[in-house]
Structures are given as structure tokens and as C-alpha cells.
Amino acid sequence: xxxxxxxxxxxxxxxxxxxxxxxxxxxxxxxxxxxxxxxxxxxxxxxxxxxxxxxxxxxxxxxxxxxxxxxxxxxxxxxxxxxxxxxxxxxxxxxxxxxxxxxxxxxxxxxxxxxxxxxxxxxxxxxxxxxxxxxxxxxxxxxxxxxxxxxxxxxxxxxxxxxxxxxxxxxxxxxxxxxxxxxxxxxxxxxxxxxxxxxxxxxxxxxxxxxxxxxxxxxxxxxxxxxxxx
Numbered sequence: 001x002x003x004x005x006x007x008x009x010x011x012x013x014x015x016x017x018x019x020x021x022x023x024x025x026x027x028x029x030x031x032x033x034x035x036x037x038x039x040x041x042x043x044x045x046x047x048x049x050x051x052x053x054x055x056x057x058x059x060x061x062x063x064x065x066x067x068x069x070x071x072x073x074x075x076x077x078x079x080x081x082x083x084x085x086x087x088x089x090x091x092x093x094x095x096x097x098x099x100x101x102x103x104x105x106x107x108x109x110x111x112x113x114x115x116x117x118x119x120x121x122x123x124x125x126x127x128x129x130x131x132x133x134x135x136x137x138x139x140x141x142x143x144x145x146x147x148x149x150x151x152x153x154x155x156x157x158x159x160x161x162x163x164x165x166x167x168x169x170x171x172x173x174x175x176x177x178x179x180x181x182x183x184x185x186x187x188x189x190x191x192x193x194x195x196x197x198x199x200x201x202x203x204x205x206x207x208x209x210x211x212x213x214x215x216x217x218x219x220x221x222x223x224x225x226x227x228x229x230x
Contacts, residue, residue, distance in 0.1 A: 013044055013052040021061050021072055022090045028074040032062075035070075059086060081164075084171035092227050095172060099224065102168050103216040109153050109161050110196055110212030114205040117155035122201045125151050129197045133190040141183035142176065148193060152200065181226040182219040192218060 020026050032038060039049045053070060056062040060079050064070045075083055087094045117125070128148045135141040146169055153165040172179060183189045192215050199208035 009044060009048055010051045010055070013042060013048060014055050016042070017052055017056060018059075018061060018086070019090070021056070022087070026072045028072050028076070031069045031071050059083070081167045081171070084167065085174050088171055089174045092175060092178075095175065095227060096224065098168060098171050099216075099220045103213065103220060105161075105164055105168070106149065106216045107209045107213040109149075109156055109165065110200060111205045111209040112158065112161070113152045113155035114200045114203050114208035116157045117200055117203075121151065121155040125155065125197045125200060129190065129193060132193060133186050135186055138180040138184040139176070141186050141189050142180055145183060145189060145193060148197065152196070155200065175227070178226050179223040181222040 035046050039046045063073050128151050132144045135144045153162040195211035196215055199211045
């Protein structure tokens with residue numbers, strides 16, 4: 001049996017401050033009150049507060065200047081895609097925007113993969129596609145499907161596409177259990193993805209783009225329905 005994690009006071013304070021930042025209680029660009037005032041207000045020690053600040057600085061929500069204070073970072077303007085998993089956990093509404101990027105980037109990746117894939121990469125894609133049908137649970141099918149997309153990105157020969165693919169998957173993995181709808185039936189999941197792999201295998205860039213767009217659009221609708229997002 002897996003031991004459940006125990007929240008520390010630093011965890012609780014970090015979550016509280018993060019929620020206040022993301023909901024605008026502490027607006028971007030504003031300075032937080034002095035540490036002593038904040039610590040007293042939350043009923044914690046300054047050491048606990050400093051630990052929570054350190055985590056939020058590392059996550060990109062705060063920036064601290066010695067002798068000046070701690071300011072809320074304008075994370076939407078200055079932040080990177082590494083913030084997406086945290087933002088999705090805060091508000092599933094981010095998923096709609098993530099899926100918009102997923103669809104446009106995914107179709108382009110399939111097109112480039114059809115143009116660039118080696119014989120070995122095409123063989124790998126067929127093997128990974130077969131693993132989608134062989135997976136047993138919805139979660140396993142979902143993970144097998146992800147590996148096909150990672151392989152498509154690698155087949156473009158452009159490592160940035162691979163990193164973008166990983167970033168998008170990392171963004172919605174925190175919500176993965178709510179996005180399993182398209183993967184509950186292994187045969188159906190295989191059937192949706194097969195035209196993409198076949199077009200890439202045939203080196204048909206136009207067909208690969210169209211097949212990927214159709215796949216991404218259909219799975220997006222199912223997943224957003226699962227989240228209750230129109």
C-alpha cells in the first residue's frame with residue numbers, strides 16, 4: 001500500500017500564497033507586505049515563510065531582491081511553458097488553450113515527420129501504434145498513445161518539436177485521469193491514430209497533416225467533454 005504524502009506547514013503556506021497570486025489577490029508587479037507582517041498574519045515563523053517564498057521563486061511566481069522586497073512576477077508576460085502544469089492544476093480552463101496549441105503543433109509535427117522520418121523511425125512508430133491496441137486499461141492506452149506522439153516529434157529531426165511535445169504532455173498530465181475518455185477502448189484509440197502513422201510511413205506529408213488534425217480534433221472534443229469544458 002502506498003503511503004500518502006503528509007503536508008507540512010510550508011506546503012500549506014506555499015499553496016495558500018500560490019492561490020492568492022493566481023487569483024489576483026496579490027497582483028502581478030505588486031510587492032508583498034514585509035516578511036514579519038506576513039508571517040504574523042499567517043501565524044507562521046519567518047523561517048517557514050522564507051521556505052515558502054523560495055519554492056514560489058523557483059516556480060516563477062515571485063522574485064526577491066535583497067533590501068527591496070518580494071514582488072509578484074508577471075508570469076503570463078515573462079513566464080515559460082514550465083508553468084503550465086501548475087496553472088492547469090489551478091484552473092482546468094487552461095486546457096482549452098493548451099489543446100489549441102496541441103492541435104496546430106501536432107498537425108505540423110506529423111507533416112514534418114512524414115517528410116523526415118527514417119525507415120527505423122517508421123518501424124518504431126508502427127510498433128508503438130501496435131502497443132496502443134495491446135494496452136489493457138484506459139490509462140495504459142493513454143500512455144501508449146503519448147509515446148506515439150513523442151516518436152512522431154523525434155521523427156521530425158527537430159529537437160525543439162520533441163521538447164514542445166513533452167511540454168504539452170507535462171501540462172495536462174496532472175489532469176490525466178479526467179482525460180482518459182478517448183482511450184477507454186484500445187481498438188478505437190488505435191483506429192483514430194492509425195491513419196496518422198500510416199501517412200507518415202508512406203511519406204505523405206499532406207495526408208499526415210490532415211490525419212493528425214482530424215485525430216487531435218476528435219480526441220480534444222472527448223477530453224474537453226470529460227472536463228466539462230465547452
